[in-house]
Amino acid sequence: xxxxxxxxxxxxxxxxxxxxxxxxxxxxxxxxxxxxxxxxxxxxxxxxxxxxxxxxxxxxxxxxxxxxxxxxxxxxxxxxxxxxxxxxxxxxxxxxxxxxxxxxxxxxxxxxxxxxxxxxxxx
Amino acid sequence: xxxxxxxxxxxxxxxxxxxxxxxxxxxxxxxxxxxxxxxxxxxxxxxxxxxxxxxxxxxxxxxxxxxxxxxxxxxxxxxxxxxxxxxxxxxxxxxxxxxxxxxxxxxxxxxxxxxxxxxxxxxxxxxxxxxxxxxxxxxxxxxxxxxxxxxxxxxxxxxxxxxxxxxxxxxxxxxxxxxxxxxxxxxxxxxxxxxxxxxxxxxxxxxxxxxxxxxxxxxxxxxxxxxxxxxxxxxxxxxxxxxxxxxxxxxxxxxxxxxxxxxxxxxxxxxxxxxxxxxxxxxxxxxxxxxxxxxxxxxxxxxxxxxxxxxxxxxxxxxxxxxxxxxxxxxxxxxxxxxxxxxxxxxxxxxxxxxxxxxxxxxxxxxxxxxxxxxxxxxxxxxxxxxxxxxxxxxxxxxxxxxxxxxxxxxxxxxxxxxxxxxxxxxxxxxxxxxxxxxxxxxxxxxxxxxxxxxxxxxxxxxxxxxxxxxxxxxxxxxxxxxxxxxxxxxxxxxxxxxxxxxxxxxxxxxxxxxxxx
Numbered sequence: 001x002x003x004x005x006x007x008x009x010x011x012x013x014x015x016x017x018x019x020x021x022x023x024x025x026x027x028x029x030x031x032x033x034x035x036x037x038x039x040x041x042x043x044x045x046x047x048x049x050x051x052x053x054x055x056x057x058x059x060x061x062x063x064x065x066x067x068x069x070x071x072x073x074x075x076x077x078x079x080x081x082x083x084x085x086x087x088x089x090x091x092x093x094x095x096x097x098x099x100x101x102x103x104x105x106x107x108x109x110x111x112x113x114x115x116x117x118x119x120x121x122x123x
Numbered sequence: 124x125x126x127x128x129x130x131x132x133x134x135x136x137x138x139x140x141x142x143x144x145x146x147x148x149x150x151x152x153x154x155x156x157x158x159x160x161x162x163x164x165x166x167x168x169x170x171x172x173x174x175x176x177x178x179x180x181x182x183x184x185x186x187x188x189x190x191x192x193x194x195x196x197x198x199x200x201x202x203x204x205x206x207x208x209x210x211x212x213x214x215x216x217x218x219x220x221x222x223x224x225x226x227x228x229x230x231x232x233x234x235x236x237x238x239x240x241x242x243x244x245x246x247x248x249x250x251x252x253x254x255x256x257x258x259x260x261x262x263x264x265x266x267x268x269x270x271x272x273x274x275x276x277x278x279x280x281x282x283x284x285x286x287x288x289x290x291x292x293x294x295x296x297x298x299x300x301x302x303x304x305x306x307x308x309x310x311x312x313x314x315x316x317x318x319x320x321x322x323x324x325x326x327x328x329x330x331x332x333x334x335x336x337x338x339x340x341x342x343x344x345x346x347x348x349x350x351x352x353x354x355x356x357x358x359x360x361x362x363x364x365x366x367x368x369x370x371x372x373x374x375x376x377x378x379x380x381x382x383x384x385x386x387x388x389x390x391x392x393x394x395x396x397x398x399x400x401x402x403x404x405x406x407x408x409x410x411x412x413x414x415x416x417x418x419x420x421x422x423x424x425x426x427x428x429x430x431x432x433x434x435x436x437x438x439x440x441x442x443x444x445x446x447x448x449x450x451x452x453x454x455x456x457x458x459x460x461x462x463x464x465x466x467x468x469x470x471x472x473x474x475x476x477x478x479x480x481x482x483x484x485x486x487x488x489x490x491x492x493x494x495x496x497x498x499x500x501x502x503x504x505x506x507x508x509x510x511x512x513x514x515x516x517x518x519x520x521x522x523x524x525x526x527x528x529x530x531x532x533x534x535x536x537x538x539x540x541x542x543x544x545x546x547x548x549x550x551x552x553x554x555x556x557x558x559x560x561x562x563x564x565x566x567x568x569x570x571x572x573x574x575x576x577x578x579x580x581x582x583x584x585x586x587x588x589x590x591x592x593x594x595x596x597x598x599x600x601x602x603x604x605x606x607x608x609x610x611x612x613x614x615x616x617x618x619x620x621x622x623x624x625x626x627x628x629x630x631x632x633x634x635x636x637x638x639x640x641x
Contacts, residue, residue: 036629059625060567084630 005108006117007068012092015108021096022068024056027121029091032058035084040076041098047073049107054097056087065097069107075099155619158209162636165196171203194638213619215562217427221584221592225534225565225577226321226369228399228421235495236424236488245487250479254460260483261459265452267490268436271417274501276408277438281447282481287396290416290435291327291363293448293476297414297439298361298390299331300446300473311360311389317346319370319569324363324394333360340571344370344527344536346380355387365394366410367401369569370527371512371534371577381411390414390443398422399581400509400533403502413440419482423489434485449475507582508533511589515580518593522600526572533581539574547603549574551611558617559595 002016010028013020029035037057047053047067054065076098080086087095102108112120127133150157182188198206215222222229240246248257268280281297284290295314302311314328317338325335336354341347345368362384366374374380381391393407393415399422407415419434420427427433439447449472450461461480462468496504509532516525516535524540539549553563553576565577580589603611615621 034626034629036626057629059629061570085626 004114005068005111006114006120007066007111008120009066009068010121011065011068013068013108013111015102018102018105019074019099020069020071020102021099022065023096024065024087024091025117025121026091029088029095032056032063033060034058035087037062038080038084038087038097040078040080041073043073043076045073047071047100056097067100068111069100069102069104071101071103073098073100152619155212156209158206158213160636161198161203161206162196162638164202164206165198167192167194167196169197169199171197171199217583220560220562221580221588222562223564223578223580223592224562225371225536225579226396226568227427227565228396228418228533228579228581229427229562230399230421230424230581231583232424232426232488233492233495236491239491240484240487242487245483248483250483255458258458261452261461263490264480264483264486265459267486267493268452270490270493271436271438273498274402274407275412275415275417275438276406277412277415278441279439279444279447281437281439281451282486283448283450283475283477283479284416284435284437285477285482286420286433287321287394287416287418287435288323288327289433289476290418290437291323291392291394292330293435293437294392294414294416294439294443295327295331295333295361295363296448296473296476297437297443297446298392299333300471301390301443302360304471307388311358313354313356313359315351315354315359315362315384317364317368319344319368319571320363320365321369321394321396324365328361328363338362340370343529344368344372344571345374346376348376348379351380351383355383355389357387359384359387359389361390361392361413363392363394365397367397367532367534369397369577370572371400371531371536371579372527373401373532377410385411395438396421397533400505402505403498404505407438408440412438413443414438419485419489424492425485425488432482432485434482434489436481445470446473448472450480504582505533508580511580511582511584512578514586514589515578515593518589519578519596519600522597522604523576526575534577534579536569536572537576537578538572539576541600542574542603545603545606546608547611549576551608551614552576552599552603554614554622555599555611556596557615559599561592561595 002014005013005015006025010025011022012025013022035056035058039055041047041053045053047070049067049070051067052064053067056063056065077096080095080097089095217229217231244259245263248260254261264282268282271280272278281293284293299308302308312334313336314333315336315338316325316328317340319340328335338354339347339350346364362380364374364377364380366377368374384391390413391411393410393412395415395417398417402422414437416435416437419425419436425434447470449465449468450463452459453462465472493501512531512533512535516531519535519537522541523537526536526538542548542552549566553566556563567575568577569575
């Protein structure tokens, strides 16, 4: 059973054991507007928490995607390169960006759960 | 009905009403004529000029002769002329109306400048002419340099940069050269850039090989000093700061920021894009600046935004003067000489960044502007620019939501809080301004303000012009709040083209014309 976390940079992580699937939240996709370009991290790359490793570009702006935790990239969603609109259509499903291993599970404790994130984005 | 003797009605007939969605057969909208691409107007088999037949000859291109036609369209002179005049009629320009594009300082280009730039002695010189034949032009460059140095209080000026970002690159390369000479290029890696900066600032620092470290803003929209102090260290190469910043606010702690960076051994690059707010009021030198570009096409009224090339001279502190790029001017007896080669130079120029010495036509226009205003006039330019922005800030605050409290400098910044729950976005609001006959303000920038609208009227506008603009915006804001969303989401309705599909343009751009049958 996977568990869902959110970061303050509006990324979501679906954690299953020591691996995570990462994308941007539905809220963030709505704020960005139509996504027109996605740059994905290199598979096999070792990343540190907070490092900028991907880019999402919309008609409004270009934003960096940060590694939500430390680990190694195991897969990238190449389908987004040809169909960046998937990020708007299904941000927390088919619009995932990359999968990674988690090298330090303790880093997850600083992240938000669904309820905390809903509170975080409430204005 | 009144008739003249030939039966022609002399007063309007009918009720004068026309269907709202009138579609014409030609695709033109009255005097706003439909205009296809040149390729669609002309045809390869047509030719607008008489050319002699090519005489018998032997090709000497060693087998590299073109073996296919390139398909360029031929056009008659009136076809070509009409094409460009029609396109120009669809353009919005400072000569047509108020151009409130924040951070761009779209001010009137005085016709006196144009007249002087067309004097043959300036307009017809060639950059490869012997220097002895262009002493007047070189003298003008020297005089312009003196004015730029006097206005900023700095030690030297590099004239070659062709635009703001080119100027940033010039200044940052001087900083890089200074760090390299100190033997610290491997250790001084970080450049501090505020989140609200022009995108060109981090891009320039990255292009010069530095790492970017973002500085967040505090609640007042200025550099957060607490966080700045934690980021200062021996690995800081420079800070890049705009003052007033892109929120239209004066960075009150700028002296302290400069001192902190200098004490840590770094340099202070100032983005001069907003010089129009402080010219003659604040001496750049006194702020502790090491390098700053000056956009002649903003502050000094040379044409801007498709109207002509830019020019971004860079003023330098004593610490950086030695690294200014080639070519540069020196005194030569009673006249002037350009130092073109590093071997002729007593300094340590970081190199050459363009073929020649800069945009001569822009230099003439900028100096004409300075001399026609004089020192007191230039000071008043800044005063009026700031006054105009604050007048709009005050009037528009009746219906719109300012991003920050208090007075502003030369631009007024609003967020989209006043549009909350209306179903109208900043983009829709901007498009509705087109229907009102205005160029939209800068939108969604700076990035730190949600749905930002950045309005810079400049000193060009009279009170009457500002009032007309404010009246239109206030009525639009009221309309949005009253629930008339269609007027916004469908805007522009009255422009030559309706709303463009930016998403499709970004996802599947068509970057060049291709023959359909090729």
